[in-house]
Amino acid sequence: MGEYSDFCCWSNAAKTGAPVKNLTEQAADLVPLNGGRNRVTLRSPSQQMEVDLAGKSHGGVPTPHTKVSPLNPRAPNQPAFNTKNSPVEPATQQDIRTVRRYLERQN
Amino acid sequence: MDKDFTVGQANELIKAGRIYDLHNCFDFDYLTILEDGDLRLAFKPNASHGEGYSPLLLCAEGVDHFAVSPNFGPTTAYHLEEIGYKSCDDEDDNWLLSQRQATVADDLFFRFNDGHYVRFRSQSASLIETPPTPDSPP
Numbered sequence: 001m002g003e004y005s006d007f008c009c010w011s012n013a014a015k016t017g018a019p020v021k022n023l024t025e026q027a028a029d030l031v032p033l034n035g036g037r038n039r040v041t042l043r044s045p046s047q048q049m050e051v052d053l054a055g056k057s058h059g060g061v062p063t064p065h066t067k068v069s070p071l072n073p074r075a076p077n078q079p080a081f082n083t084k085n086s087p088v089e090p091a092t093q094q095d096i097r098t099v100r101r102y103l104e105r106q107n
Numbered sequence: 108m109d110k111d112f113t114v115g116q117a118n119e120l121i122k123a124g125r126i127y128d129l130h131n132c133f134d135f136d137y138l139t140i141l142e143d144g145d146l147r148l149a150f151k152p153n154a155s156h157g158e159g160y161s162p163l164l165l166c167a168e169g170v171d172h173f174a175v176s177p178n179f180g181p182t183t184a185y186h187l188e189e190i191g192y193k194s195c196d197d198e199d200d201n202w203l204l205s206q207r208q209a210t211v212a213d214d215l216f217f218r219f220n221d222g223h224y225v226r227f228r229s230q231s232a233s234l235i236e237t238p239p240t241p242d243s244p245p
Contacts, residue, residue, distance in 0.1 A: 038131045041116050050117070055131025055156050058186060059220075063131070072202050080202040083117070083189060084218070 026096050027053040027064035033103045038063075040099050046071050048081040051091060051099050064091035108215065112234040114206040117189035120165075122234045129187050132157045138181040138225060144170050146227055148217070149237075150187075161236040169230030172214060176223040185219035192216055195228055 021029070030053050034040055038055045041048065050067045052058075058065065065088050069081040112122040118130030127133070129150055134157075136149035146167040152160040172195045191203025192213040203216055214226040 037116070037119070037126060038128050039116050039118050052118070052131055055128065056153055056186075058130075058188070075202050077204055077208045080204075082201045083203065084201045084222070 023064055023091060023093065023096055024062075027051075027091065027099075030096070030099055030103060033100075033107060040102065042098070042102060043079065043081075048079075048083070049095075051095060053099070059088040061088045061090055064096065065089060066091050066095055108211055108213075108228055108232055109230065110215075110232045110234075112232075114190050114192070114209075114215075117191055117203070117205075120163075120190065120234055127160070127163060127234070129163075129190065132160055133163065133187070135185045135187055135219065136162070138175075138179075140173075144173075146170055146173065146229070148225065161238065164235045164237050165232060166235060167215075167227055167229040167232045170227055171230070172228040173226070174214075175225050176219075179223050179225070185223055188218045188220060190215070190217055193226060200224060 030040075031038060034053065038053055040051045040053065042051070043049075048069045048071075050069075052063045052065055055063050057063065067083070067086050067088050069083040069086040072080045072082045112120045115121045115126060118128055120127045120129060132153055133150040134153050136151045137147075139147040139149075141147065146165075148165040148167070150163045150165075152158070152162065189203065191205060192209035193200060193203060193216045195212070195214050200216065200218070203218070204213060212228070214228045215232065216224060216226045218224050
């Protein structure tokens with residue numbers, strides 16, 4: 001599904017002649033939409049996803065990157081997420097798409 | 108703790124409406140413990156991503172609880188992972204309290220790479236922009 005969506009994106013861009021941007025450029029373009037902040041924090045009932053759109057590399061992973069942390073239902077203060085050992089992963093096209101949709105709804 | 112800043116998202120400190128993205132735009136510089144027990148925690152703008160920022164000094168005065176991770180070197184090149192709060196009697200640092208969840212009695216908690224941390228509670232804490240150094244980004 002992700003690959004198909006990516007193909008559609010590329011295909012439409014090719015049709016319109018618009019330049020195809022890589023993930024780094026797409027993510028950087030979202031920073032102004034996020035009030036100039038580099039990070040977007042998204043939460044669901046079971047986890048938290050922190051997306052750094054721009055900024056320093058972490059754990060050898062350049063931005064954009066994500067960190068997904070599970071809910072800790074036993075913590076006395078809710079919501080609480082176990083962020084200590086959550087890995088930093090490169091952001092995917094779907095991650096950037098999710099952030100874009102979220103920011104578009106906020107603005 | 109009486110502070111002139113708040114924690115925003117876990118990567119940010121906010122003072123007077125200005126957001127300091129310590130995780131993405133700054134490098135940890137040093138930790139100093141003064142003779143009277145006060146703390147200074149310094150961050151400098153990252154050479155590539157810190158444009159427009161000045162070096163920052165977090166000054167904690169009247170410290171009544173302070174802890175660092177074992178073997179924490181005060182000038183080692185650590186990378187700040189996140190900022191939050193922790194009850195001073197809670198050693199489970201897998202999760203942190205957010206600004207909204209914290210109380211004035213909680214420690215301010217700075218998590219660095221490889222499980223390292225600095226945590227403290229003080230009577231007051233202030234965030235100060237210091238003059239740029241010659242090697243600071245423009």
